[in-house]
Amino acid sequence: MAVHAPAEARRHVSRLAINRLGLWLFLLSEGFLFAAIISSRYYLQGLNRPETLNQVLGLGITIVLIASSLSAYRAETSAAHGDQKGFSRNTLATIIFGALFLVGVSIEWREAFHQFPPYTGFGTIFFTMTGIHAFHVLTGLLALGVVFFLGRDGRFTKGASWGVEGTVKYWHFVDVAWVFIYPTLYLVN
Amino acid sequence: MALLPLVRGLSLGAVGFLLGGGLAAGIRGLMGLDPWSAEPVIVVGYVFGLIGWLLGVGLWGTWAREWLGLAPKKDHVHDWRRYFRFCTDHKVIGVQYLVTFMVIMLLGGLLAVLMRVELMQPGKTLMGPGQFNNAMSLHGILMVAVAVATIMGGFANFLVPLLIGAEDVAFPRLNALSYWIIPPVAVLLLATPLMGGFDAGWTAYPPLSVINAPGQTLYLLAFLTFGISSIVGGMNFLATIITLRAPGMSWSRLPIFVWSIFAAALISLTATQFVAYGLLMIILERVAGTSFFNSAQGGAPLLYQHIFWFYSHPAVYIMILPAFGVVLEVLAHFSRKPLFAYKWVVGAFLSIVVLSFFVWAHHLFTSGMADYLHLPFMVTTELISIPTGVVFLAGLGTIWLGRLWLTTPMLFALGFLFNFLIGGITGIFLADVPTDIQLQDTYFVVAHFHYTIMGGEVFAIMAGGYYWFPKITGRMYNDRLGKLHFWWMLVTYNLTFLPMFWAGVQGMNRRVADFPPELAGVNLFASIASFFLAASFVVLVYNLVVSWKRGPVAAANPWRARTLEWQTTSPPPLENFPAEPQVMGSPYDYGVPGSVHSRPGIAGGAQEVKHAQG
Numbered sequence: 001m002a003v004h005a006p007a008e009a010r011r012h013v014s015r016l017a018i019n020r021l022g023l024w025l026f027l028l029s030e031g032f033l034f035a036a037i038i039s040s041r042y043y044l045q046g047l048n049r050p051e052t053l054n055q056v057l058g059l060g061i062t063i064v065l066i067a068s069s070l071s072a073y074r075a076e077t078s079a080a081h082g083d084q085k086g087f088s089r090n091t092l093a094t095i096i097f098g099a100l101f102l103v104g105v106s107i108e109w110r111e112a113f114h115q116f117p118p119y120t121g122f123g124t125i126f127f128t129m130t131g132i133h134a135f136h137v138l139t140g141l142l143a144l145g146v147v148f149f150l151g152r153d154g155r156f157t158k159g160a161s162w163g164v165e166g167t168v169k170y171w172h173f174v175d176v177a178w179v180f181i182y183p184t185l186y187l188v189n
Numbered sequence: 190m191a192l193l194p195l196v197r198g199l200s201l202g203a204v205g206f207l208l209g210g211g212l213a214a215g216i217r218g219l220m221g222l223d224p225w226s227a228e229p230v231i232v233v234g235y236v237f238g239l240i241g242w243l244l245g246v247g248l249w250g251t252w253a254r255e256w257l258g259l260a261p262k263k264d265h266v267h268d269w270r271r272y273f274r275f276c277t278d279h280k281v282i283g284v285q286y287l288v289t290f291m292v293i294m295l296l297g298g299l300l301a302v303l304m305r306v307e308l309m310q311p312g313k314t315l316m317g318p319g320q321f322n323n324a325m326s327l328h329g330i331l332m333v334a335v336a337v338a339t340i341m342g343g344f345a346n347f348l349v350p351l352l353i354g355a356e357d358v359a360f361p362r363l364n365a366l367s368y369w370i371i372p373p374v375a376v377l378l379l380a381t382p383l384m385g386g387f388d389a390g391w392t393a394y395p396p397l398s399v400i401n402a403p404g405q406t407l408y409l410l411a412f413l414t415f416g417i418s419s420i421v422g423g424m425n426f427l428a429t430i431i432t433l434r435a436p437g438m439s440w441s442r443l444p445i446f447v448w449s450i451f452a453a454a455l456i457s458l459t460a461t462q463f464v465a466y467g468l469l470m471i472i473l474e475r476v477a478g479t480s481f482f483n484s485a486q487g488g489a490p491l492l493y494q495h496i497f498w499f500y501s502h503p504a505v506y507i508m509i510l511p512a513f514g515v516v517l518e519v520l521a522h523f524s525r526k527p528l529f530a531y532k533w534v535v536g537a538f539l540s541i542v543v544l545s546f547f548v549w550a551h552h553l554f555t556s557g558m559a560d561y562l563h564l565p566f567m568v569t570t571e572l573i574s575i576p577t578g579v580v581f582l583a584g585l586g587t588i589w590l591g592r593l594w595l596t597t598p599m600l601f602a603l604g605f606l607f608n609f610l611i612g613g614i615t616g617i618f619l620a621d622v623p624t625d626i627q628l629q630d631t632y633f634v635v636a637h638f639h640y641t642i643m644g645g646e647v648f649a650i651m652a653g654g655y656y657w658f659p660k661i662t663g664r665m666y667n668d669r670l671g672k673l674h675f676w677w678m679l680v681t682y683n684l685t686f687l688p689m690f691w692a693g694v695q696g697m698n699r700r701v702a703d704f705p706p707e708l709a710g711v712n713l714f715a716s717i718a719s720f721f722l723a724a725s726f727v728v729l730v731y732n733l734v735v736s737w738k739r740g741p742v743a744a745a746n747p748w749r750a751r752t753l754e755w756q757t758t759s760p761p762p763l764e765n766f767p768a769e770p771q772v773m774g775s776p777y778d779y780g781v782p783g784s785v786h787s788r789p790g791i792a793g794g795a796q797e798v799k800h801a802q803g
Contacts, residue, residue, distance in 0.1 A: 013432040025424045033462035121487025124479040
């Protein structure tokens with residue numbers, strides 16, 4: 001009884017439009033979470049930045065994550081056009097980029113444990129920010145995995161690919177959040 | 190087996206807890222730490238246990254199966270057992286919220302009575318200072334949850350779709366999820382005494398909240414989980430109100446209660462993330478050894494207070510805006526007059542939403558915050574009394590020269606105006622920096638916020654409860670008992686809390702189990718009055734329970750009100766309206782010649798409308 005039959009007949013705004021609105025509201029809400037996290041960095045640490053940060057790795061994982069947004073976009077477009085092959089290929093690429101990003105973050109964490117452990121001022125901020133963001137990446141990867149397997153079974157067709165669209169929009173959001181986190185951690189000085 | 194989903198939820202929750210707890214212990218063992226440290230095991234175990242509980246109670250069958258490409262199962266239960274299941278009908282969810290939070294309110298009230306027993310005389314009466322602080326903290330968070338969720342979760346769920354002529358909310362399964370997150374919250378909070386309790390108050394300021402008993406961690410997890418429910422609920426109401434209004438239900442014809450929920454939902458959607466982050470910081474501090482609040486490592490305890498109040502001040506508007514909505518609704522219908530200054534009230538609601546994000550630091554006037562921040566936050570705080578005053582004046586304008594029908598709900602709405610006036614005016618002394626420095630952390634503050642939230646919102650909850658009781662249950666309450674409850678509660682409420690202003694000015698500190706002997710008289714008086722206040726709830730509960738079972742069957746529209754919820758049967762059918770209603774005009778134009786709010790839809794007509802639009 002999730003949706004009663006007459007509801008479909010009675011609705012004046014399409015289900016797709018309602019889903020889109022709901023997702024945007026959720027992303028707005030999540031934006032406040034990242035705003036809180038970023039503001040706490042400036043409140044506690046100001047513009048302080050340790051010289052021991054691995055700048056090459058930081059830039060590397062940023063590029064990988066931005067690349068994943070491109071393939072995610074291509075996956076969404078392919079699904080919307082009913083291009084089964086393109087969808088599978090690009091979703092898989094996105095998952096691989098996302099996983100690479102997480103590998104990069106874990107290497108970063110191994111180094112950070114020695115340079116600025118979680119009990120230090122900068123370490124507190126660094127581990128919290130990257131940790132909460134990595135958790136979002138992980139949930140995005142899970143959703144992409146679900147979408148990937150459902151899509152291989154042919155669940156998304158031309159004009160009926162909200163599952164892909166919603167997941168990809170969330171993925172873009174996680175990327176945009178990183179675009180704010182990256183300069184906050186690595187660049188300000 | 191009616192309770193099978195609950196059993197499934199509990200067992201999967203237990204499995205999840207063991208799995209998560211084992212995982213945490215394993216990781217700690219691998220890292221060379223003591224594997225059985227209680228708090229990390231509890232935190233990770235709880236996260237897994239929560240997921241297990243939700244999957245077992247219904248998330249798996251109705252939803253998660255889809256993620257694996259399986260068909261979701263339909264639940265065909267239509268009798269009382271719906272109330273114990275993952276049901277997506279907004280009316281069932283509304284009743285689930287109302288009953289749950291009614292019980293929590295009674296528990297929180299019982300704690301308040303225990304505290305008043307302790308405060309009857311100087312020295313130890315019933316419990317020591319530690320137990321008193323635990324009781325005070327638990328009372329605080331239980332009542333905050335009641336204040337946030339009774340109207341937003343209970344009345345709004347039951348009524349918003351009805352008031353806008355919709356069949357359900359925009360996301361019915363998320364709606365059910367937002368309710369079924371609540372039982373773990375209640376279990377955690379009621380389990381805190383087993384783990385040493387938590388004595389840092391509901392505000393949980395560090396450094397105390399970082400170093401006290403493990404009960405604090407249960408509290409943090411509970412509040413965090415409750416926040417998720419709040420965010421999901423806010424999102425759902427916004428999407429519902431934006432997209433599911435019946436034809437003709439334009440924004441300027443929206444019932445004022447719906448507007449108040451819209452405004453409050455904006456706050457709970459966004460600000461709640463801040464408190465989630467604040468609580469998470471304390472959990473990390475306790476479990477992962479971070480240094481957010483440890484100044485030796487560059488941390489700052491004030492960070493928590495900023496983050497916490499950035500949510501928790503707007504949160505009082507999540508509590509009071511829907512209360513304004515209920516009261517204005519009741520005042521208009523029982524004054525038989527158009528709602529005074531409707532558009533100004535809508536503007537006031539939205540200005541309150543915006544301003545509420547710029548007042549938080551008035552909670553930090555005495556915390557050691559930079560002095561230059563005092564003036565701007567004093568000004569913004571006093572500014573917010575302008576839209577609040579508009580709402581209050583709209584209430585007075587509505588009853589002015591009206592033909593008042595003094596039913597029980599109307600009496601409670603008028604009681605709201607009386608109490609809220611006192612609560613509002615005493616707030617000015619706390620917004621002003623010079624007086625606040627004197628009054629902060631005294632019973633003046635206790636009296637002020639109880640006048641706004643208990644004298645205000647709880648009176649509004651009672652007004653709404655009696656007003657919509659026939660719609661929700663299909664039965665009529667006993668009006669004489671209702672009026673007895675009102676007068677009993679109004680008098681004993683004021684006898685309890687009015688003296689506290691005086692005690693606060695005399696220097697009676699809040700959050701302490703003991704006080705100087707000079708204050709014995711006023712405290713004894715407030716305590717005795719509070720016992721009579723508590724007894725008034727016996728009348729309420731008796732009336733509600735007996736009427737629900739044996740009260741006279743209610744008509745569809747016992748109040749002859751114009752809004753849409755009364756234009757269908759009591760209680761409404763599964764689809765709310767046999768056919769979609771058409772909205773023609775304002776809901777409040779009582780006595781305006783020729784004005785019509787709505788016209789019932791024609792069965793099958795909805796299809797034609799859709800074709801015409803498509």
